[in-house]
Amino acid sequence: MPLLLKNPNSVHAALLTRPEDVLELRLAPGKTSPKWSEIAELSRGRGIPIRTNLAPADNRRSGQKTERTGGSIALVNERPDRLVDELFAELPETSGLWLALEQLQDPHNVGAIFRTAAFFGVRGIVLTRDRSAPLSATVYDVASGGLEYVPFAIVPSLTRAMTLATERNIRVIGTSEHASKALGAVPQNQMTLLIFGNEEHGLKRTTEEKCDELVRLVPQGAIESLNVSVAAGVCMSRLAANGSK
Amino acid sequence: MVEPSRRNEPRRRLMSSHNRCWIWGRNVVLETLRAGRWPIVDLMIGSRVAVLLRNEVVRLADRNSVPVIEGTDQELTKACRSEEHQGFAARMAPYPCLKLPEFLRQLPATPAITLLDRLQDSFNLGAIIRSASSLGIDGLIIGEQEQSEINSQVARSSAGAVNHLPIARTSSLTSAIHEFRDRGFQIVAASEKATMSIFEADLRKPTVIVIGNEGRGIHADLLALCDVSVSIPMSGHVGSLNAAVAAGILFYEMRRQRSTQAPSRTRHKSE
Numbered sequence: 001m002p003l004l005l006k007n008p009n010s011v012h013a014a015l016l017t018r019p020e021d022v023l024e025l026r027l028a029p030g031k032t033s034p035k036w037s038e039i040a041e042l043s044r045g046r047g048i049p050i051r052t053n054l055a056p057a058d059n060r061r062s063g064q065k066t067e068r069t070g071g072s073i074a075l076v077n078e079r080p081d082r083l084v085d086e087l088f089a090e091l092p093e094t095s096g097l098w099l100a101l102e103q104l105q106d107p108h109n110v111g112a113i114f115r116t117a118a119f120f121g122v123r124g125i126v127l128t129r130d131r132s133a134p135l136s137a138t139v140y141d142v143a144s145g146g147l148e149y150v151p152f153a154i155v156p157s158l159t160r161a162m163t164l165a166t167e168r169n170i171r172v173i174g175t176s177e178h179a180s181k182a183l184g185a186v187p188q189n190q191m192t193l194l195i196f197g198n199e200e201h202g203l204k205r206t207t208e209e210k211c212d213e214l215v216r217l218v219p220q221g222a223i224e225s226l227n228v229s230v231a232a233g234v235c236m237s238r239l240a241a242n243g244s245k
Numbered sequence: 246m247v248e249p250s251r252r253n254e255p256r257r258r259l260m261s262s263h264n265r266c267w268i269w270g271r272n273v274v275l276e277t278l279r280a281g282r283w284p285i286v287d288l289m290i291g292s293r294v295a296v297l298l299r300n301e302v303v304r305l306a307d308r309n310s311v312p313v314i315e316g317t318d319q320e321l322t323k324a325c326r327s328e329e330h331q332g333f334a335a336r337m338a339p340y341p342c343l344k345l346p347e348f349l350r351q352l353p354a355t356p357a358i359t360l361l362d363r364l365q366d367s368f369n370l371g372a373i374i375r376s377a378s379s380l381g382i383d384g385l386i387i388g389e390q391e392q393s394e395i396n397s398q399v400a401r402s403s404a405g406a407v408n409h410l411p412i413a414r415t416s417s418l419t420s421a422i423h424e425f426r427d428r429g430f431q432i433v434a435a436s437e438k439a440t441m442s443i444f445e446a447d448l449r450k451p452t453v454i455v456i457g458n459e460g461r462g463i464h465a466d467l468l469a470l471c472d473v474s475v476s477i478p479m480s481g482h483v484g485s486l487n488a489a490v491a492a493g494i495l496f497y498e499m500r501r502q503r504s505t506q507a508p509s510r511t512r513h514k515s516e
Contacts, residue, residue, distance in 0.1 A: 227493075
């Protein structure tokens with residue numbers, strides 16, 4: 001099933017990286033935003049069908065829940081996932097960052113993490129299949145193009161990814177509120193697989209046990225912990241290749 | 246549903262329209278009740294809520310003169326318009342933002358403040374409040390124009406942190422910035438276009454970090470009042486950061502600098 005994407009940034013990224021998967025453009029009646037006009041221009045050049053004669057109520061009738069009612073949309077195929085081995089096949093010469101998400105359930109969190117991962121040049125994201133948010137149109141739209149630039153694998157459990165990382169001398173760091181080591185104390189500029197757990201329960205105990213190290217971000221405070229997408233952003237900014245000194 | 250009686254009490258103003266003035270969910274409602282900062286008009290508790298918890302709620306509500314109504318799950322769902330209430334829903338008065346003078350009076354030494362310029366997305370605002378509270382930011386300033394209210398969604402996405410972080414609202418962000426400048430604060434603009442990286446900036450001084458609107462960034466009038474602009478260095482090839490994620494990274498860096506390299510500051514007793 002193709003996805004109905006509403007965020008022009010996610011459509012634009014798909015058009016640039018895999019135009020063959022952009023099936024159709026549906027432009028809303030009335031004035032088109034500059035971003036959508038640019039997308040229409042690109043699509044025309046690629047021979048992608050563009051529909052403009054839509055009734056304003058089109059979205060409502062199709063039963064799609066839309067934030068921008070009657071806005072422009074594009075029909076885009078899902079991006080194929082990779083094998084977890086492929087994500088670790090080509091190793092960078094110096095430092096590199098990979099992420100693993102264990103049972104993240106909020107599509108907004110998953111999308112936001114992809115967006116941030118693209119910004120920080122993350123090499124790949126491993127996602128668990130069960131009890132996890134599927135990569136829906138919401139995830140693509142929140143990622144604002146991030147899903148097109150970061151390769152990902154969908155796996156039954158993180159065991160294999162962690163073993164592969166270890167075999168390739170990539171350190172495995174789990175994030176946990178109960179860890180005693182602070183993120184700031186982790187050496188930068190090394191190859192790292194960073195693991196984030198479920199919004200409510202954190203990492204599985206078996207996953208925690210297999211990590212080389214566990215780190216926490218927040219020592220104390222009235223609120224237990226950060227939102228996972230913010231926590232992931234902080235970790236990425238700290239551990240990405242050109243991070244802080 | 247029977248309206249609770251409010252003897253000798255004038256009718257209270259609500260946070261928003263009749264339908265949108267509810268907060269719900271066990272954690273958010275309990276946190277709000279315990280903190281006692283945000284006035285609750287009345288509170289509904291589900292008949293399935295465990296006795297111990299119910300007793301605590303009734304005791305806290307009594308102390309704050311908040312009427313408690315017991316209801317079935319369906320009645321709570323009907324009131325707050327969500328099925329995710331977990332047996333807790335509260336009808337809220339408007340959020341009590343501080344005035345700038347009160348806000349200034351309660352600041353600690355060497356404060357770290359953030360000022361939001363027209364943040365429109367309630368999810369982002371809530372997430373920023375949560376991060377600010379967790380990462381030791383001393384307070385938040387918002388304006389009145391084109392600014393998301395502290396509403397039900399903000400309360401939820403802040404995970405209850407609206408009850409702990411000092412939040413001030415002002416009709417003029419420019420005069421607020423002047424006020425901080427006069428008090429010796431450095432004003433730091435977070436801008437994608439800045440050439441200086443946040444890791445190069447000195448965030449240990451009394452600092453106001455200014456974060457701009459999701460689409461348009463910081464207004465030129467405010468930007469002109471900032472001492473320095475900083476950006477989060479991109480190490481990938483594409484993209485931009487969400488406002489809440491960017492704010493979290495800025496707050497973390499501010500905190501990190503303050504906790505790891507503070508040679509001039511005297512050591513706090515508890516450290």
